[in-house]
Amino acid sequence: MEGFPAHEAAGWATLAEGLVLLSAALGLGAVTSRLRLGPTVGYIVAGALLGPHGLHLLGDVPGLDSVAELGVTLLLFAIGLEFPWRVLRSLGRGPLLGGGGQIALTALIGYGISCAFGAATGVALTVGAVLALSSTASVLRTLSGRTETDTLHGRLTVSVLILQDLALVPLLLLVTAMGQSGSPKMFMVAAGSSVGLTLVLVAVLMTLAKVVMPRVLAATSSLAHRELAILLALVTATGAAYFAHRLGLSPALGSFLAGMLLADSPFAMQLRSDVEAFKAIFLALFFVSIGFLFNGAWVVQHPVQVALATAGVLIFKALAASVALIVFGAPRRAAFAAGICLAQIGEFSYVLALQASIFGVFSPDIMALVVAVLVLTLAATPLLVALGARISLRSATIDTEDTRQDASSSNRLVVIGFGPAGSAAATEARQSGRETVVVELNPRLIGQARMEGFEVHLGDATHSEVLQHAGVGMAAAVAVTVPDHRAAARIIHLVRTLAPGVLVVARSRYHLHTASLHEAGADHVVDEEYEVGAMLTRLLCEEAHGDIGVEGGERGTPKRTGLG
Numbered sequence: 001m002e003g004f005p006a007h008e009a010a011g012w013a014t015l016a017e018g019l020v021l022l023s024a025a026l027g028l029g030a031v032t033s034r035l036r037l038g039p040t041v042g043y044i045v046a047g048a049l050l051g052p053h054g055l056h057l058l059g060d061v062p063g064l065d066s067v068a069e070l071g072v073t074l075l076l077f078a079i080g081l082e083f084p085w086r087v088l089r090s091l092g093r094g095p096l097l098g099g100g101g102q103i104a105l106t107a108l109i110g111y112g113i114s115c116a117f118g119a120a121t122g123v124a125l126t127v128g129a130v131l132a133l134s135s136t137a138s139v140l141r142t143l144s145g146r147t148e149t150d151t152l153h154g155r156l157t158v159s160v161l162i163l164q165d166l167a168l169v170p171l172l173l174l175v176t177a178m179g180q181s182g183s184p185k186m187f188m189v190a191a192g193s194s195v196g197l198t199l200v201l202v203a204v205l206m207t208l209a210k211v212v213m214p215r216v217l218a219a220t221s222s223l224a225h226r227e228l229a230i231l232l233a234l235v236t237a238t239g240a241a242y243f244a245h246r247l248g249l250s251p252a253l254g255s256f257l258a259g260m261l262l263a264d265s266p267f268a269m270q271l272r273s274d275v276e277a278f279k280a281i282f283l284a285l286f287f288v289s290i291g292f293l294f295n296g297a298w299v300v301q302h303p304v305q306v307a308l309a310t311a312g313v314l315i316f317k318a319l320a321a322s323v324a325l326i327v328f329g330a331p332r333r334a335a336f337a338a339g340i341c342l343a344q345i346g347e348f349s350y351v352l353a354l355q356a357s358i359f360g361v362f363s364p365d366i367m368a369l370v371v372a373v374l375v376l377t378l379a380a381t382p383l384l385v386a387l388g389a390r391i392s393l394r395s396a397t398i399d400t401e402d403t404r405q406d407a408s409s410s411n412r413l414v415v416i417g418f419g420p421a422g423s424a425a426a427t428e429a430r431q432s433g434r435e436t437v438v439v440e441l442n443p444r445l446i447g448q449a450r451m452e453g454f455e456v457h458l459g460d461a462t463h464s465e466v467l468q469h470a471g472v473g474m475a476a477a478v479a480v481t482v483p484d485h486r487a488a489a490r491i492i493h494l495v496r497t498l499a500p501g502v503l504v505v506a507r508s509r510y511h512l513h514t515a516s517l518h519e520a521g522a523d524h525v526v527d528e529e530y531e532v533g534a535m536l537t538r539l540l541c542e543e544a545h546g547d548i549g550v551e552g553g554e555r556g557t558p559k560r561t562g563l564g
Contacts, residue, residue: 017057020050020057021046021047021050021288022284024046024049024050025042025043025046025047025284025288027042027046028042028043028045028046028049029042029043029046029284030042032045036382037379037382038138038141038142038381038382039284040137040138040141040283040287040378040381041378041379043283043284043287043288043291044287044288044290044291044294044375044378044379045291046288046291047287047288047289047290047291047292047294048291048292048294048296048375049291051291051292051293051294052292053292053293053294053295053296053297053298054296072252072282072285072286072289072351073237073238073241073251073252073255074234074237074238074255074275074278074279074282075279075282075283075285075286075347076252076255076256076259076351077233077236077237077240077255077256077258077259077275078259078272078275078278078279078282079136079137079165079256079259079279080255080256080257080258080259080260080262080263081259081260081262081263081271081272081275082259082263082272096159096163097328098156098159098160098324098325098327098328098329098330098335099159099160099162099163099164099324100163100324101323101324101325101327101328102132102160102164102320102321102324102325102339102342103132103133103163103164103167104132104324105320105323105324106128106131106132106316106317106320106321107125107128107129107131107132108128109128109131109316109320110124110127110128110129110130110131110132110316111124111125111127111128112124113127113312113316114127114128122178122361123361123362123366125174125178126174126175126178126352126353126356126361126362127366129171129174129175129352130345130349130352130353130356130370131313131316131317131345131349132164132167132171133164133167133168133171133345133346133348133349133352134160134161134164134317134342134343134344134345134346134349135344135345135346135347135378135381136161136164136165136346136347136348137283137346137347138344138346138378138381139157139161139341139342139344139346139381139385140158140161142381142382142385143157143158143341143385146385146386146389148385148389151334151389152331152334153333153334153335153337153338153341153388153389154338156325156330156334156335156337156338157337157338157341157342157388160321160325160338160342161342164348165348166260168252168253168256168348168351168352169198169253169256169257171352172249172250172252172253172351172352172355173195173198173249173253175250175352175355175356175359175361176248176249176250176355176359177193178356178359178361197247197248197249198249198253198257200247201240201243201244201247201249201253201254201257202257202261204243205240205254205257205258205261206261208236209258209261209262209264210261213232213236213262230275230278233262233271233275234278236258236262237255237258237259238255239258240254240255240257240258241254241255242254244257250351250355252351252355272465272466272469286347287347290347290350290371290374290375291375293367293368293371294371294372294375295368295371295372298365298368298372299368299372302369305369306369306372306373306376309369309372309373310372310373310376310377313343313344313345313373313377314343314344314377314380314384315343317339317342317343317344317345318336318339318340318342318343319339320339321335321338321339321342321343322335322336322338322339322340323339325338325339333391336388336391337388337389337391338388339388340384340385340387340388340391341384341385341388343377343380343384344374344377344378344380344381344384345370345373345374345377345378346374346378349370349374350370350371350374353367353370353371353374411433411434411435411476412434412435412436412437412471412474412475412476413426413429413434413435413436413437413475413476413477413478413479414437414438414439414467414470414471414472414475414477414478414479415429415436415437415438415439415478415479415481416438416439416440416461416478416479416480416481416482416491417439417440417461417480417481417482417483418438418440418442418445418446418448418449418454418456418481419445419481419482419483421481421507422438422440422479422481423448423449423452425479425481426438426449426454426479427452429479430454434476435455436454436455437454437455437456437457437470437471437475438454438455438456438457439456439457439459439461439466439467439470440456440457440458441458441459441460441461446458457469457470461480461482461487461491461494462487462490462491462494464494464497464498467491467494467495467498468498472495472498472499472502473498473499475499475502476502476503477502477503477504477505478495478499478502478503478504478505479505479506479507480492480495480504480505480506480507480517480522481506481507482507483507483509485508485509485510485513485516485517488506488507488508488517488520489516489517489519489520490520492504492506492517492520492521492522493520493521495521496520496521503523503524504521504522504523504524505522505523505524505525505526506522506524506525506526507525507526507528508525508526508527508528509528509529510528510529511527511529511530514527514530
């Protein structure tokens, strides 16, 4: 480092440590993916190996804790964007009550077992809250990789996961109140204060999401300049976290609430797409930070406690989720499969446990046990999902057949681009009785489409997340009318990946690009140059034919002209 100032040398040292961390996460994530354990396990192992309880290579890296905390904050913001408040209405009564029943029953079991082992009331309640939540990131990734999100047990699992994520808000308030209280009276005061401050936070964030941000996005044309929309999302997430911290609440709560409130805005789809790449990085940092807290030596010293706790979590969580879903009307086989998929504890459990540790509710030993169980149950997630699929095989087969029948009889048309061509296609489709959905990025065209009564999704269709939220997977046909042939080819390729059997019709402005759109996966391509040439020829021939008819008194095939 000779020749560099001291502060510059420290900066380069931190950069080198960060490079080692990301390289380890990349390498181990690739290894565990090949072993079918998923990259999450690799990230955790990287943190455990390099952290203070492993080789201690990164235990004293300046600012690493802050980077990990920023990763947690932005990850929760990205997850919050996936779950608008209106999502509760789409779950249905059965999954909604079943998910709520699973959370309550699991928390009650955790509370009872903790009390039986002599834990204080506050600790027992917090343990119950930690056990109630599963891993949204790991389970959804595994289900998607196995193409099982649309099976009956997959939909039940996703519904419960959504409800668990929404339950993070009251559970964080509970843990915060636990950390700030002593007597029951003080607990009630602390709980009331936390709820009141959260309502203040929600009011501020709702004003920003509903009034300020739409005007800022529209006034600055942020969607046309992608970096502005990304910066606005990052400022919102970190600002909400900081404001929550200043109010004495969890920063994670602030960022999660900000994401949920923005999920109802018309710009939510594009924001989701823009932060998706960052979300992967945040997820890696988040699980690496969990690995940093994994104390392998402590696990070796307490193998019986870790084994019993891990087995107990897997068994009791699976049973609690299965019973709750069955009680509220889910088929027995699918309910058991969903319960097994939900048997681990997840990233939000870690957020609650970390908050409890900060407030002194959890001792270092309890925190070490929670992290050990979290790591082991997360590692078991691919096996749990595979076991759930095997149990639900009959239901999954029936459900897949139903899904295919629904897809084949779909009346949905997705029109991408609402210029003159897209507008004409959408209007004609609606007049023929089809459910028509428009995807557009231009604010002026979005306003026009909404004035004409179309369902409009604001976003860049070259991002798969935008196409997924527009329902391409449920569509009978997709019309790609964007003028840029590169963007059109990218969109067609994504549509074909998301919905292999859907009919794709595309527009080509120039004959030169028609073949590339066919190669991208379009079933039919309307070649504008060819069609215009054919129409000109037809009009000229009809005019010539008309003249012949007048002069010769008869109609026949027109003479061939020099137009070819």
